[in-house]
Amino acid sequence: MLDVVEKLLIVDNNGTAGTAICDVLVDAGYGCTTVSNALEARQQLAEHAFALIICDVASSNGDAMNLVADVLSGHTSLAAIIVTELDAEGAIESARAHGAYGCITRPFAPGQVLFVVSNALYRRQLELEIQSMRAQNDALDFTGSDRVLSAEQETIQRLCRAAEFRDNETAQHIQRMSEYSALVAKLAGMSRYEVEVMRAASPMHDVGKIGVPDSILFKPGKLTDEEFELMKLHTQIGYRILSGSESELLQMGARIALSHHEKFDGSGYPNGLATDAIPVEGRIVAIADVFDALTTKRCYKEAFSVEKSVSIMSEGRAKHFDPQLLDLFIDNLDTALEIKASLPDTDNSNN
Ligand SMILES: [Fe+2]
Ligand SMILES: [Fe+2]
Structure with missing residues (x-):
């Protein structure tokens, strides 16, 4: 079982693949919510925090791919993987271009699902850590050089003013x-x-x-x-x-x-x-x-x-x-x- 239950959102308008993936993931200790269309997915995303969204893009009419694109551009802490056919090169390339972290291809084995999901979550974790380090570094750059230098100069000016008196x-x-x-x-x-x-x-x-x-x-x-x-x-x-x-x-x-x-x-x-x-x-x-x-x-x-x-x-x-x-x-x-x-x-x- 996982130490922390990661919440995953599965979008599948067909139902079968989504349910099968959900079963594999729940058995492995993940928390899953399954929805059947992009609209419901957006509602879920607005109301709850998810670590990963899994979109079946082959079984939709394009909404799912738009959702992947929207999600990845609007939710920077959310990872996405797609579910598609093995030969759906166009969908895979499009998902990769939008920044998806992986792809589950049908027919899939449970091991493949867990492998792709755990890799995506691991990469997401690394990305979040990098983002956090960057934020700290930016803060340090600002406070660490400019602010410290100006604080140093201000201290010196005040010291000199004390001497002027x-x-x-x-x-x-x-x-x-x-x-x-x-x-x-x-x-x-x-x-x-x-x-x-x-x-x-x-x-x-x-x-x-x-x-x-x-x-x-x-x-x-x-x-x-x-x-x-x-x-x-x-x-x-x-x-x-x-x-x-x-x-x-x-x-x-x-x-x-x-x-x-x-x-x-x-x-x-x-x-x-x-x-x-x-x-x-x-x-x-x-x-x-x-x-x-x-x-x-x-x-x-x-x-x-x-x-x-x-x-x-x-x-x-x-x-x-x-x-x-x-x-x-x-x-x-x-x-x-x-x-x-x-x-x-x-x-x-x-x-
Ligand atoms: Fe002097
Ligand atoms: Fe002097």
Whole structure:
């Protein structure tokens, strides 16, 4: 006997074959309902759930084949097999074309009926499992990539916003330096994907300022050496906040947080790294961050002109900044200035 009683619908306007098939199947443990025409079959299908429909197509005037076609197009979880004559090639081909799972040919032996029915039900089960897996995969594709990536980005934006509250930097600074960073990354030949990760990760550069005491972060005057040492810790605090994740975005954010104050000649902090030992993302963000700081008004200074800013940065070529990356940035200053113009500080900016 079967573990689960599968309900089968037999359509046979002649009666004999249907009854014989029904007897075989009931003996084998299936639940069978037999009807004599397509109309009754449609009523049954509307009212009950069946696993399989068995249609005798040879003994009908075409209704049964139409029924098979309708059933297979309208009931995606229902399997169909036909009953026909051994030589009814046209009916068999037509049923196969409509998606029927099998054919019982007259005269049939009970074993043939059970073989065809159990195969059809097994195939139906597999199809249902595939459909279910596809549905889960579609959901995963949606939630798993787009949603997770956007959730990741939203988390990061909120983290950066939290850091902004602890800093004098504006949202526009964060956006501009993020765009400048993406620009240099693109000019440096990074892939489109890397550029996008760079764009999303660069705003995290100062997230470690969350851990710097107010008395230092908001001190109006110059910091003492001791205070400056504490301020420098924002690089390592940011790294500790962001590192250890499997997310590429957070990993890049962690590298940027740690290395954005390193200088090309090794005179930066926290690790005094030089040249290629500084992660390229850190070298890029250094350019983007300083350019924006120079060209915009801060609480401690007016905005420098673009010319003066470029001149100051050029003095830092191969000292503060990676010379090749700086050249790329300056060679494409027009694009940087378009970014600057598109993201102006608002009147209530705190810079
Ligand atoms: Fe910083
Ligand atoms: Fe910054």
